[in-house]
Structure formats: C-alpha cells, structure tokens
Amino acid sequence: MGARKRISAEKRKEARKTMYFASLRDIPTSPRKMRLVADMIRGMEVNRALGVLRFSSKEASNRLEKLLRSAIANWEQKNERKAESGELFITRIFVDEGATLKRMRPAPQGRGYRIRKRSNHVTLFVDSKSTNGDQN
Numbered sequence: 001m002g003a004r005k006r007i008s009a010e011k012r013k014e015a016r017k018t019m020y021f022a023s024l025r026d027i028p029t030s031p032r033k034m035r036l037v038a039d040m041i042r043g044m045e046v047n048r049a050l051g052v053l054r055f056s057s058k059e060a061s062n063r064l065e066k067l068l069r070s071a072i073a074n075w076e077q078k079n080e081r082k083a084e085s086g087e088l089f090i091t092r093i094f095v096d097e098g099a100t101l102k103r104m105r106p107a108p109q110g111r112g113y114r115i116r117k118r119s120n121h122v123t124l125f126v127d128s129k130s131t132n133g134d135q136n
Contacts, residue, residue, distance in 0.1 A: 020078060024063060027121070029060050031096070046068060072126060092125040093124045094123055098121050103116075
C-alpha cells in the first residue's frame with residue numbers, strides 16, 4: 001500500500017472512532033421495502049423511533065429496531081455512560097442494495113420466468129444533540 005493510501009486510510013479509521021453507528025448486512029428483504037421503514041425514523045429521537053418501529057406492521061421494522069438498539073449500545077459503550085431520554089438522535093440512516101439471488105420459475109410452454117430475490121445492507125448513525133449541533 002502506498003503512503004498516500006495509508007495516510008487516508010488512517011484518517012478514515014480515526015474519524016470512525018468518533019462516530020456511533022451499527023450496520024446490518026445481507027438482510028433478505030428488498031431495499032425498497034426497507035427504505036420505506038428507514039424513511040419513517042430518519043432524524044427522530046431514538047426513544048420515539050423505537051416506539052414507531054415497535055408498533056409498525058412492516059416486517060422490516062423488527063430488524064431496524066434491533067439495529068437501532070445495537071447503535072444505542074455502541075454509543076453507550078464508547079461514551080461509558082447510559083443514554084438519557086431525549087439525548088440521542090438518528091443522524092443518518094441509509095439502505096444499500098446487497099447481493100441478488102437469481103432463481104428460475106417454470107412457465108408455460110417450456111419457458112422460465114426469472115425471480116430476483118433481493119437483499120440489502122443498512123447502516124444507522126446515532127449521535128447526541130450537543131455533538132450534532134456543533135457540527136452544523
């Protein structure tokens with residue numbers, strides 16, 4: 001690895017130490033369905049977002065709730081204290097497309113219809129209001 005790449009990689013690594021996030025990979029639902037749920041909680045306070053996810057009828061909300069709890073735990077671990085009510089907010093959440101499994105379904109007259117079983121990757125960032133306000 002060249003010196004320039006190593007320096008930029010070290011900068012990225014240092015920047016990640018101050019970020020509080022959790023990521024979930026290879027979720028077997030389509031990214032479009034997951035983005036519907038992610039859009040519901042984007043920018044919310046974490047306790048309110050947990051309530052929204054708990055009472056949502058979407059299947060993807062169960063996975064996002066678990067991911068949000070993980071991000072909160074990561075924040076608590078790095079700051080060595082418990083998160084207070086109204087302190088943490090979801091700063092960023094994004095859903096990327098994962099690998100697609102391609103299957104064939106029998107169709108009339110010897111043909112085959114293609115089935116695409118999509119998956120996705122979700123990354124969720126949380127941060128406190130005071131830190132969030134300093135960045136703007």
